[in-house]
Amino acid sequence: MNAVVNGWTIVTQTRQQVSPNHMQGVFLATCGDRWVAGRQYDGKEGSTGFTEDGEWWYGSHFSAKSAAENMLGALDRYSELAMKADVWTRMFTQDSTQSLCRFLAGPERPDLPKLSAGWRESDPGHRNPGGGVTEPLPFHEAKYHLFWFLIWSTRLNAMDHLTEGVTIDRHQAHTLVREATGPMRFELGYNTYWLAKADEETC
Structure with a gap:
């Protein structure tokens, strides 16, 4: 089950320790046809990067185009923010795309045929x-x-x-x-x- 923060469903997120006792992170989320790629608040280990009200540090919203274009724009921005947050790796974009595809595919449907x-x-x-x-x-x-x-x-x-x-x-x-x-x-x-x-x- 994907977490929901302030009405936004988190599709994927990365939060890592980048220096002793210092965490940075980014997230990709959706609300209907709208998408957002955001930078979480820095913090100590165990912190979520969101405030109690579900706010984050800053981000880019994508809502002006079709749902697919908004999604792909946010996916690209997610990788850009990961570089700024120092949590990007060589496999970051591929891994985040896999998470996105899993989200889009939806839950298991044993009632439907194998294809x-x-x-x-x-x-x-x-x-x-x-x-x-x-x-x-x-x-x-x-x-x-x-x-x-x-x-x-x-x-x-x-x-x-x-x-x-x-x-x-x-x-x-x-x-x-x-x-x-x-x-x-x-x-x-x-x-x-x-x-x-x-x-x-x-x-």
Whole structure:
């Protein structure tokens, strides 16, 4: 269960000791379509970085665009704040993206079928199209991997400003995956993405 601070659901946070008896930290949180990346108050070991009223030191709010754009903007800012707080590591952005994808995938759904998640470049100009596919996984795990493909593996080659008008936009793609309850397939930019049963065509 993700913690809630002053109405904001904490998606991921990092708080570390950066010098003797001195803690610094950052967090990424959401409230509906709004997102925030924030710097926690410095403190001693055991402190949460938030006041009793749930306030933090400072942060950047993202609410002017679509939920997906707000989220990705906050994710980038989260890494920037981690550098300022001296808690960034070489794996920080990857680890925080994994936490975000877990959050978006939602809770375990044993009532739903096992599916594989996959993507491939669908632009006919690619001789050796990139892509990836998983084995059949519990539904929430398959959704996690599909979000990973969307946010990490293909974020740069399916950016809205590069593929505007080609297919649906990133926000629509994220909404499709979040609301999925079974097999699905869609195009985003020059890529094809899917959730599929083991006996279905996946390429």
